[in-house]
Amino acid sequence: MTSNSSKFNSLPLLLLLLCLFAATISATRTGGIAIYWGQNGNEGTLAATCATKKFPYVNLAFLNVFGNGSNPELNLAGHCDPASGGCVSLSTDIRSCQKQGVKLMLSIGGGIGIYSLSSKLDARNVSLYLWNAFLGGKSSSVFRPLGDASLDGIDFDIESGSSQFYDDLVRYLKSYCTKSQRVYITGAPQCPFPDRLMGTALNTGLFDYVWVQFYNNPPCQYTSGNTTNLINSWNLWSRTLRVKKLFLGLPAATQAAGSGFIPAEVLTSQILPVIQKSPKYGGVMLWSKYWDDQSGYSSSIVSGV
Numbered sequence: 001m002t003s004n005s006s007k008f009n010s011l012p013l014l015l016l017l018l019c020l021f022a023a024t025i026s027a028t029r030t031g032g033i034a035i036y037w038g039q040n041g042n043e044g045t046l047a048a049t050c051a052t053k054k055f056p057y058v059n060l061a062f063l064n065v066f067g068n069g070s071n072p073e074l075n076l077a078g079h080c081d082p083a084s085g086g087c088v089s090l091s092t093d094i095r096s097c098q099k100q101g102v103k104l105m106l107s108i109g110g111g112i113g114i115y116s117l118s119s120k121l122d123a124r125n126v127s128l129y130l131w132n133a134f135l136g137g138k139s140s141s142v143f144r145p146l147g148d149a150s151l152d153g154i155d156f157d158i159e160s161g162s163s164q165f166y167d168d169l170v171r172y173l174k175s176y177c178t179k180s181q182r183v184y185i186t187g188a189p190q191c192p193f194p195d196r197l198m199g200t201a202l203n204t205g206l207f208d209y210v211w212v213q214f215y216n217n218p219p220c221q222y223t224s225g226n227t228t229n230l231i232n233s234w235n236l237w238s239r240t241l242r243v244k245k246l247f248l249g250l251p252a253a254t255q256a257a258g259s260g261f262i263p264a265e266v267l268t269s270q271i272l273p274v275i276q277k278s279p280k281y282g283g284v285m286l287w288s289k290y291w292d293d294q295s296g297y298s299s300s301i302v303s304g305v
């Protein structure tokens with residue numbers, strides 16, 4: 001190969017590498033808190049959530065109907081009604097968050113919803129919908145429920161249906177990465193490894209941030225004063241998963257989950273110092289802004305994260 005041809009051939013490869021590694025390059029050394037917003041109208045606005053300066057990552061929850069030929073549906077509980085255009089003004093909040101450096105992801109799936117992918121073609125159709133309705137695509141024929149601001153990426157919280165074709169969906173979404181806009185891919189698998197529904201997608205190695213749910217899963221969570229199962233599970237994830245940053249996903253209050261809540265003092269003294277030794281450590285994920293408002297959990301842990 002002459003040096004000329006290799007120079008030209010390597011341009012697309014260079015762009016791909018930039019897309020894959022930009023997050024690593026800009027990554028900071030310390031951890032941050034990711035939080036879910038959207039499933040309770042009494043948790044303050046998106047702009048107010050970002051203005052706390054406690055959350056470098058906010059997941060908007062949830063797009064809970066998609067795929068298999070369905071008309072996608074966004075659900076933001078009491079915040080606003082996406083279907084009637086009631087959420088387009090969120091673009092102002094989105095821009096204000098992004099100005100402060102907060103990364104915003106649309107979370108797809110969730111505990112209550114109807115979603116599945118029926119084929120690779122269906123995955124492509126859904127990827128184009130997500131790109132045009134929420135990310136940088138902006139096709140004039142697709143309604144944008146959150147207005148014209150572009151979110152930073154898509155968060156996968158697949159808790160029901162089938163595991164099929166989510167790896168294709170991830171690959172299609174990543175391929176829309178351009179020089180002016182990256183597409184972040186994040187996910188919230190359950191801690192039993194590998195995740196039954198998201199394992200194949202996670203194996204693509206294309207996820208930027210993964211916040212594992214170390215709750216509602218007794219075999220791999222903190223249980224009655226004992227950190228062994230939690231730390232063993234964290235070590236397995238951190239050893240095995242190809243991902244830029246790994247987060248410890250936790251309930252923000254005892255009532256926020258069926259089980260797995262960790263008192264702030266236990267987290268900061270017995271758990272964070274251990275998992276922070278992992279090179280992939282990215283911080284803590286909390287479910288959810290509403291429960292965090294009730295408990296003040298993030299304020300109690302933020303200096304230790």
Ligand SMILES: *[C@@H]1O[C@H](CO)[C@@H](O)[C@H](O)[C@H]1NC(C)=O
Pocket residue numbers: 068069070071072122125126129
């Ligand atoms: C493609 O996705 C749209 C939503 O964007 C949906 O309304 C349509 O039915 C899908 N088409 C097919 C063939 O699945």
Ligand SMILES: *[C@@H]1O[C@H](CO)[C@@H](O)[C@H](O)[C@H]1NC(C)=O
Pocket residue numbers: 068115116117118161162
């Ligand atoms: C798609 O929907 C049809 C019925 O509308 C159902 O029979 C089928 O199981 C669904 N496929 C998936 C992958 O969910």
Ligand SMILES: *[C@@H]1O[C@H](CO)[C@@H](O)[C@H](O)[C@H]1NC(C)=O
Pocket residue numbers: 226227228229
């Ligand atoms: C903690 O849990 C592990 C695993 O279940 C068990 O082997 C260990 O004895 C427990 N430690 C204490 C102090 O109870």
